[in-house]
Amino acid sequence: MALSFLSHCLIGLCALSLFAWAEKECRYLPGDSGWPSIDDWSGLNDTVQGRLIATIPQASVCNSLPYGNYNSTACAELRASWTEAETYVTRPAEMMNPYYQNQSCDPFVTEKPCELGNYAVYSVNVTGQEDVLAAIRFAKEKNVRLVIKSTGHDYNGKSTGKGALSLWMHSLKTLQIIQAYESDTYSGPAVKIGPGIIAGEAYEALANVGYRIVGGECASVALAGGYTSGGGHSMLNTAYGMAADGALEWEIVTAQGEYLVATPQENADLYWALSGGGGGTYGVVLSMTTKIHPDGFISSGALQFTLAGAPNESSFWEAVRLFFEQMPSLVSDRNSLQLEIENNTFDVFGITLPDQNISAVQPLVAPYLEELTRLNISYTFTTNFSATYLDYFASIMGPLPYGPYPPTEIWNNRLVPRSVVLNSTANNLLIDAFKLAVADGTFLVGCNGINVADNEQRKHPDNAVFPAWRDAIASCSLTAFWDFDAALEVNLAVKETLVSVYTPAIEAATPGSGVYLNEIDPWYEGDWKQEMYGVNYHRLLDIKHKYDPDSLFYGHFAVGSDEFTVDGSGRLCKI
Known part of the structure; x- marks a missing residue:
């Protein structure tokens, strides 16, 4: 009897151990025992100097529950603008893709309470490197999913996720024109832009000083992010190549908290991967320096x-x-x-x-x-x-x-x-x-x-x-x-x-x-x-593992994404 009792105890301990291991291999969701406390989130907010934003979906103005901010006028206005890019680009955590919205908080579905669903739970309004480092440390220590949102132009939900902490890059609207950029591979004009700059803003700013840039037909797409990292097609591709072909430097914070500048000469493997290997995968981009071209008719x-x-x-x-x-x-x-x-x-x-x-x-x-x-x-x-080009594009x-x-x-x-x-x-x-x-x-x-x-x-x-x-x-x-x-x-x-x-x-x-x-x-x-990705995939995967060995950054169809699965509750789990 004693042996049998001990065996059952050991089995129970093993079961508890396996449960704890399985929970740790999955990112926590609200309600999980390991989900960060209110004090934890308050501490992060203090670290980022009050720039932590709790998500309240904007469509909550169309629902009485649970936020209590129903407003019929605001709801009607939101319905009218629901398919406009500005509705999503200028707000944290909002996602453009209705598939990932999944009617969890939809201005057209008002008979049920507004839920977060796949919305990130919190967003850090990133103003610089220290905010990114704080979010990375928190996500790793607290086992929380981390996502990156520039504009939310995203057909595969990379910029959102259930139970996620989001790095909202919208405030990094830096734009510096470099009239004479010099490197071993390029001499000429360039621009250093932050991930908050959308194509329409870049076109206008550069036209004012006599330049044009390779950018997307969707003017609301951020250039220093998934657009260029994914390749970047444009009405100027035949003249100047893909958007990624013009990239000269990437300023990045890695999953290990390293601040790096990636160029063809420095951290060249990371430069190679960021220039076409997909966004939101290898680190958090703080800026991109890229070629610009003399404007003309x-x-x-x-x-x-x-x-x-x-x-x-x-x-x-x-x-x-x-x-x-x-x-x-x-x-x-x-x-x-x-x-x-x-x-x-x-x-x-x-x-x-x-x-x-x-x-x-x-x-x-x-x-x-x-x-x-x-x-x-x-x-x-x-x-x-x-x-x-600005006149033509407009x-x-x-x-x-x-x-x-x-x-x-x-x-x-x-x-x-x-x-x-x-x-x-x-x-x-x-x-x-x-x-x-x-x-x-x-x-x-x-x-x-x-x-x-x-x-x-x-x-x-x-x-x-x-x-x-x-x-x-x-x-x-x-x-x-x-x-x-x-x-x-x-x-x-x-x-x-x-x-x-x-x-x-x-x-x-x-x-x-x-x-x-x-x-x-x-x-x-x-x-x-x-x-x-074709023949590039295995090299990209090696670079992914080098700079993100703990697989902090995940995106559907991103390099290394098959090392994870999303369970029936929306929980991101390591395979």
Whole structure:
């Protein structure tokens, strides 16, 4: 009996030990025994000099419980602005992605209490290195999930997380122009910017002193963060390369609390990883120094035709096929283009010719216009001249600084290799896949036509940009818009069709390519390591383990993310 009793006691002790170990291997959630006390959080707030912000979701103004701040006028105003980027960019912990919002606190779902759900519980309003160090120490000591939010443009929920402490980088709005940057690899103008600077702000500030910068079409995206670290496509890619190709320095705090400057010469492995290997993965970026370019005029064109203006559906889609066939000549030299395909409209709204006379636009497009005439398709074609890149950008992507794009899309991306559009059979398969995807009007296809392959004028630096970009003629995304008036199940069904039907069809038409890791749906079913990082993945993983040996930084589809899982309660757990 004594032995049996002892055995049971030992088994019980082992069970308790295993429970404690399992709990420690998971980040704590509110309600867990190890969750930090109010005094712990108060201590952190003292350390960061009162800059700790407890999350109260802004949509709580539409719910009576539990915050007690229901306001019908404020709720109506929030509903009206819910799809505007400024609603999320300028507030801590708010997330743009309605999938991760999960109707936990939604201005359109008011019959249940407002809950935090996947919102970070607290945010540190970061003003410098010491705030980051304090948050890192706290997260490691208290076993709390740590996330980084610049703007919240984030299709994979990297900038939020249930039970998380968030580093809110919005206040780091530093911008310093360096007229004569000098290094072993570059001599010329540059700008040092903090992660709080969004593209629209950078465009305006630099235009005022005669420069332009490679930045996104979404003006509300922060440049010194996931945008550039993910590669960064732009209307200026063909002229200057990917955004990551222009990066010169990264100022960073690592998970081990080290302050480092990463350049091609100093901490070169970290520089390589940060320049294309994905954001929120290797440390906390305090600033990025990147190339800027003398500003000048932009000549441009816009072309549109519709199904109604075509003799039949077959000729409409033949015209789309011919455009992609001619795309290599359209984006040669320094040119790029932006287009959208719907089931009844083909709209090339930005044929971008940096530093070229307006007289160059018509001859560039003339061979394609001749094909439209041959097909008896009515079209509209206009040309435009802008004195600066800022003027041009604002004319088609304004108003600045935030731009027009709703940040609440359902989105999946594919890079289209140049070889596909140059092969008539492969090009036909691609257009057939696009036609399938837009058929019922739920989705549209948006493409950036670019060329970032090396040439005599432009050599890309050694960095972690996904190699498929160098072979791509376009980055195309299938896009639908979240319906906030519909049931959650309706929107999830749209996502399911996207990842299980339309995406595989486009992948089959673009074998051997991949995706833009910043514009991929969290339900993506492909081999994400290969399709987002390719041959760079194992080197990136080694760098991740070197600078973040305890895996403090996690993001869905980020390097090393398969070392974790999220359990049924939303708890982040080490595998």
